[in-house]
Structure formats: C-alpha cells, structure tokens
Amino acid sequence: MSQDLEFNNLVSVLRLVEATTQRTVMAKALSGLLRKTPPQVIDKVVYILLGMLRPDWEGVELGVAERLTLRAISNASGLPLKQVEDLYKRLGDVGEVARRAIEARKNKGGGSIFDYFGAQARRKLTVGRVYDALMSIARATGEGAQEAKVKILSSLLADAEPDEAKYITRFVVGRLRLGVADMTILDALADAFNVNREVLEKAYHIHPDLGDIAKKLAEGGVEAVKAIKITPGIPIQPMLAERLSSAKEILNKLGGVALCEYKYDGERMQIHKLRDGTVKIFSRRLEDITYQYPDVANYVKEAIDAEEFIVEGEGVAIDPDTGEFRPFQELMHRKRKYEIKKAIEEYPVNLYLFDIMYINGKDLTDLPLPDRKKILLSVLKPHEHVFHAEWVITDDEEELNKFFYNAISAGCEGVMCKSLKLNSIYEMGARGWLWIKYKRDYRSEMSDTLDLTVVGAFWGRGKRAGTYGALLLAAYDPETDQFYTVCKVGSGFTDEDLKKLPQMLEPYKIPHRHPRVVSRMEPDVWFTPAVVLEITGAEITLSPLHTCCMNMIKRGDVGLAIRFPRFTGRYRTDKRPEDSTTIKEIYEMYMNQKKIALTDQNP
Numbered sequence: 001m002s003q004d005l006e007f008n009n010l011v012s013v014l015r016l017v018e019a020t021t022q023r024t025v026m027a028k029a030l031s032g033l034l035r036k037t038p039p040q041v042i043d044k045v046v047y048i049l050l051g052m053l054r055p056d057w058e059g060v061e062l063g064v065a066e067r068l069t070l071r072a073i074s075n076a077s078g079l080p081l082k083q084v085e086d087l088y089k090r091l092g093d094v095g096e097v098a099r100r101a102i103e104a105r106k107n108k109g110g111g112s113i114f115d116y117f118g119a120q121a122r123r124k125l126t127v128g129r130v131y132d133a134l135m136s137i138a139r140a141t142g143e144g145a146q147e148a149k150v151k152i153l154s155s156l157l158a159d160a161e162p163d164e165a166k167y168i169t170r171f172v173v174g175r176l177r178l179g180v181a182d183m184t185i186l187d188a189l190a191d192a193f194n195v196n197r198e199v200l201e202k203a204y205h206i207h208p209d210l211g212d213i214a215k216k217l218a219e220g221g222v223e224a225v226k227a228i229k230i231t232p233g234i235p236i237q238p239m240l241a242e243r244l245s246s247a248k249e250i251l252n253k254l255g256g257v258a259l260c261e262y263k264y265d266g267e268r269m270q271i272h273k274l275r276d277g278t279v280k281i282f283s284r285r286l287e288d289i290t291y292q293y294p295d296v297a298n299y300v301k302e303a304i305d306a307e308e309f310i311v312e313g314e315g316v317a318i319d320p321d322t323g324e325f326r327p328f329q330e331l332m333h334r335k336r337k338y339e340i341k342k343a344i345e346e347y348p349v350n351l352y353l354f355d356i357m358y359i360n361g362k363d364l365t366d367l368p369l370p371d372r373k374k375i376l377l378s379v380l381k382p383h384e385h386v387f388h389a390e391w392v393i394t395d396d397e398e399e400l401n402k403f404f405y406n407a408i409s410a411g412c413e414g415v416m417c418k419s420l421k422l423n424s425i426y427e428m429g430a431r432g433w434l435w436i437k438y439k440r441d442y443r444s445e446m447s448d449t450l451d452l453t454v455v456g457a458f459w460g461r462g463k464r465a466g467t468y469g470a471l472l473l474a475a476y477d478p479e480t481d482q483f484y485t486v487c488k489v490g491s492g493f494t495d496e497d498l499k500k501l502p503q504m505l506e507p508y509k510i511p512h513r514h515p516r517v518v519s520r521m522e523p524d525v526w527f528t529p530a531v532v533l534e535i536t537g538a539e540i541t542l543s544p545l546h547t548c549c550m551n552m553i554k555r556g557d558v559g560l561a562i563r564f565p566r567f568t569g570r571y572r573t574d575k576r577p578e579d580s581t582t583i584k585e586i587y588e589m590y591m592n593q594k595k596i597a598l599t600d601q602n603p
Contacts, residue, residue, distance in 0.1 A: 237429030456523030
C-alpha cells in the first residue's frame with residue numbers, strides 16, 4: 001500500500017462535504033476516505049479536514065494574510081497581481097480566485113510561473129507534500145519569512161489542479177468552511193476501523209489530538225488508543241455542568257448535600273506544571289494562553305507544592321486600588337501579544353483554584369471530589385494572588401441561597417454546586433449532574449444568559465440596509481452533534497457591532513444550510529457553526545418556527561424559542577460552538593419556568 005495519498009482524493013471529499021446538507025452523506029464520505037488513507041498520513045488528513053495544522057493547544061499558525069496568498073496565486077498562475085486582486089474584490093473568495101487563476105493558466109498551457117521557478121514538469125500533489133509544505137510555511141520566521149512563505153505556497157500552487165488550489169488557499173487563509181467537527185471525525189474513525197466510539201472518545205478527552213489518535217488507531221489498533229494516558233503539557237477536556245434555578249432542586253439532584261463554590265466572572269484556566277518547571281495555561285477551548293498570563297504561571301510555581309501537576313481554576317481581573325473583582329471583559333486586554341508587562345500592571349489577575357486532576361505522575365480524575373479537594377488543599381500554600389475558590393458544604397436551602405447572594409454581591413456570576421458522592425469523579429468533556437450551575441432565578445424574566453451559536457443571518461432594512469439586521473442562533477445537542485435554532489435576534493447590537501459582524505462572520509459564510517444545523521427557518525445567509533454570542537431574553541416559550549427541543553415537548557409539532565432575545569454585548573470567544581448552551585439545558589429552564597408560574601398562581 002502506498003505510504004501517501006493523492007491530494008485530489010482528499011479534495012474530492014472536501015467538494016462533497018462542502019456541497020451536502022445531509023449529515024449522513026458527510027459522515028459516509030469521511031469514513032470512506034479514512035478507510036483508504038495510508039496510516040503514514042492519516043493524521044495529516046484529519047488535521048486538514050479540521051482546518052488546522054496541529055491541535056489548537058500547540059498554537060501553530062500559518063501567518064499568511066490574504067495579500068500574500070494573492071501574490072502566490074499570481075506567481076503560480078502567471079496572471080498579473082492587479083488582475084488577481086480585482087478578481088478577489090469581485091468574488092470575495094480567495095479559493096475561487098485560485099481555482100479560476102490556475103484554470104486559466106492550464107487552459108493557456110503555461111504561464112510565468114515557469115520563468116519564476118525554472119522550467120520543470122508538474123508533479124501530482126500528495127497529502128504528505130501539501131501538509132509538509134504548509135508546515136514549512138508555518139515555521140518560516142524572522143527576516144525574509146514572508147518571501148519564504150510566498151515562495152513555498154507559489155511552488156505548491158504551481159503543481160496544483162484548479163480545485164486543489166481552491167482548497168489549499170482556503171486552508172491557508174483559515175476559510176476552509178467545512179465545519180467538520182471533532183465529534184464527526186470520531187464517528188468516522190469508529191466506522192472506518194470498526195471500533196467502539198466510546199473508546200475513541202475516552203482517549204480524545206485525555207488527549208485531544210484527533211490526528212494523533214487516528215494515527216495510533218491505524219498503526220496500532222484499538223489497544224494503542226487504550227494505552228493513551230494523561231500527560232502534563234497536553235490539555236484534557238474540561239468537565240462541564242448542568243444548570244438549575246433553585247436551591248431546593250439542586251440539593252435534591254445532588255442527594256441532599258453539596259459542595260458549593262463561587263462561580264467567578266473570569267477566564268477558566270487549566271494549568272499544567274511539567275517536571276522541567278515549565279508551566280502551561282490552557283483556556284476552556286484548550287488553546288495555549290500562557291503568553292497572556294506569565295504572572296499566573298509564576299504564581300502557581302510559588303503557590304503549589306508539587307513537582308508536576310494539572311490544576312483548574314478561574315483567573316479573575318482585580319481592581320489594583322480596591323481589590324474588588326472586575327468583569328470578564330477586562331481580561332480581553334490580556335489578549336495582546338505585545339506590551340503584556342503593561343497589561344499585567346493595568347489588569348492584574350488573581351487565581352481561584354477549584355480542582356486538581358493530576359499530581360506527580362498520578363491521574364486523579366477517577367477519584368471522588370472530596371479526595372481531590374483534600375489533595376489540592378494539602379499542596380496549596382498561602383499566596384497573595386492564588387486562593388482556593390470560596391466554598392461551603394451545605395445541606396440547607398437557606399444557607400445555599402445566602403451563599404448564592406453573597407457570591408452575586410461580590411461580583412460573581414453565581415454558584416457552582418458539586419456532588420460529594422463516591423461517583424463524583426472528574427468527568428472530562430462531560431456535561432452531567434455532578435456539577436450544577438446556580439445562577440439566576442427565572443421568575444419574571446430570563447435574567448440568566450445563554451451562549452448560542454450563529455448559524456444564519458437576515459439582511460437589514462432601513463438604517464441597517466447593507467448589513468445584517470438579525471442573526472439566527474442555535475443551541476447544541478451533544479447527543480446528535482447538531483445545532484437547533486432557538487431565536488432570531490436583532491436587539492442589543494450597537495452600530496459598531498453591526499459594522500463588525502459581517503467581517504467577523506465572513507470566513508464562515510456558506511451557500512446552504514450546514515449539515516449539522518437543523519432549521520425550519522431560511523435565513524438570507526447561512527454560516528458554518530463557529531461564532532458564539534451571549535444572549536438574554538424575557539422567557540423561553542413554545543414556537544412552531546424553531547427546532548430546539550422539537551421532540552421533547554409534548555405539544556404537537558413545536559419547539560422552544562427565546563422571547564424578546566437580546567445580545568448582551570459579550571462575544572464568547574472563549575467558547576467553541578460545542579460549548580454552547582445545550583437543548584437539554586434550555587428544556588430544563590423551560591420546565592422550571594412552568595413550575596415557577598404554577599407556584600405564583602397557587603401560593
């Protein structure tokens with residue numbers, strides 16, 4: 001068997017995935033591709049399908065802007081740069097520009113590229129060659145890096161067929177637009193290799209590198225996948241929580257007693273210390289954010305008495321004059337890559353730890369929460385910037401409510417209530433009833449917020465002509481790995497937002513409904529699920545227009561929708577679309593509303 005795969009075989013599947021609205025068709029195509037891919041390049045195929053070169057936590061970036069890509073297209077096709085730029089202005093899709101330019105060169109039987117690189121016979125592209133060239137582009141740094149990137153990309157496009165050039169250039173500028181999700185790849189791998197999906201998902205939770213998992217599976221079978229262990233420096237999937245709106249319900253769900261902690265309005269951090277002293281900080285999206293928080297990296301070295309560990313906590317912005325909490329948005333100033341020293345001084349951060357998952361070679365995730373807490377408290381030393389999250393253990397509703405209101409008055413979002421039972425393990429990547437968010441009461445208004453994914457847009461009229469007047473938003477169902485519409489929101493957007501949204505959403509625009517989106521509405525523009533916004537509203541209500549919870553409501557052919565939805569102004573860049581509020585959570589909120597309404601009528 002060949003140790004490589006012709007790139008055109010991958011392109012055929014990319015074309016099919018881009019064109020289909022059927023999730024089953026997409027899954028079958030991906031499974032068939034992986035089944036025939038040689039083990040030596042299956043990891044590279046998976047990365048390309050996901051639109052990345054390496055896992056997010058490695059932070060590998062191509063660093064090629066559209067301008068450089070257009071130069072490479074010009075070099076490879078022989079078309080003047082001005083003509084390529086004009087074509088891009090007209091089409092707005094760098095991939096389609098590349099396809100047409102390379103096709104034009106092909107029809108003419110050559111072009112100036114042969115003068116640029118010297119006469120040579122075109123070679124068929126393989127996945128290995130394309131991937132390795134893209135990695136070379138990513139690694140090019142320092143003086144002359146831009147020219148090196150253009151030269152490598154030009155050389156690649158010179159040998160590309162028109163459709164190959166289309167997908168290579170889209171990949172380079174981050175606009176592959178496929179929306180193939182991690183869960184879709186897991187399904188395809190399970191089918192292609194006839195293995196239990198749960199085995200693959202367990203490995204993915206502790207080692208979120210689907211390319212590496214695919215390669216281990218192809219080369220060593222399922223036993224190689226089962227041998228994957230937690231490794232400091234490689235983030236694990238964070239544990240997630242359900243939500244309820246009353247202390248009584250929470251305590252009942254958790255068996256009568258709960259460990260309750262402040263739910264801080266900060267950035268969730270998974271912090272690793274390696275044996276060589278290196279500290280890495282990962283976001284809830286598993287991106288390496290250590291460069292944003294070098295102060296926090298130093299704090300944990302001083303505050304935790306262990307050679308090697310993985311802990312979890314919340315980084316919270318602090319007012320340097322008063323010591324009071326600042327809102328989450330203040331941490332956006334930490335995202336700058338330059339002048340970070342100045343940002344540390346202006347926006348200092350305290351760390352509030354709440355869990356430990358690994359210490360000195362030992363995986364703690366299967367231990368119950370009380371045991372993990374004892375270990376965390378035993379290694380946590382007094383420190384002026386690192387604390388254990390404010391907490392209490394209670395079996396009393398009144399005490400829990402008092403703790404909740406104390407958290408709110410301190411500037412927190414609410415309270416996280418956790419099970420103390422023997423089964424209270426750290427469930428990586430799972431959203432279950434071991435952790436329950438207690439945020440706001442839904443009595444008169446849906447004052448708690450939802451994190452929803454943009455799947456479509458409607459063109460505006462009047463003052464909003466020329467931009468989007470409203471967005472179609474969806475909740476996520478982890479069981480089906482699909483997004484179900486729950487509201488059309490046009491309120492809460494500032495003029496700056498309305499100007500920004502088309503630019504922000506442009507990379508995700510597609511010509512049809514995405515296979516992972518379930519919708520009865522037909523927006524003017526469809527998007528690949530990617531951008532998450534925070535939304536509030538008056539209440540959750542029945543709706544024949546929306547698909548959220550369509551099969552969960554016993555009221556005929558209706559779903560659930562948010563009444564009077566409004567954008568809060570908060571772009572949830574810290575969340576993947578798969579981290580959106582789930583349809584199950586929305587169903588629970590709706591049922592709680594109904595209970596509250598009945599209580600109000602019958603005191």
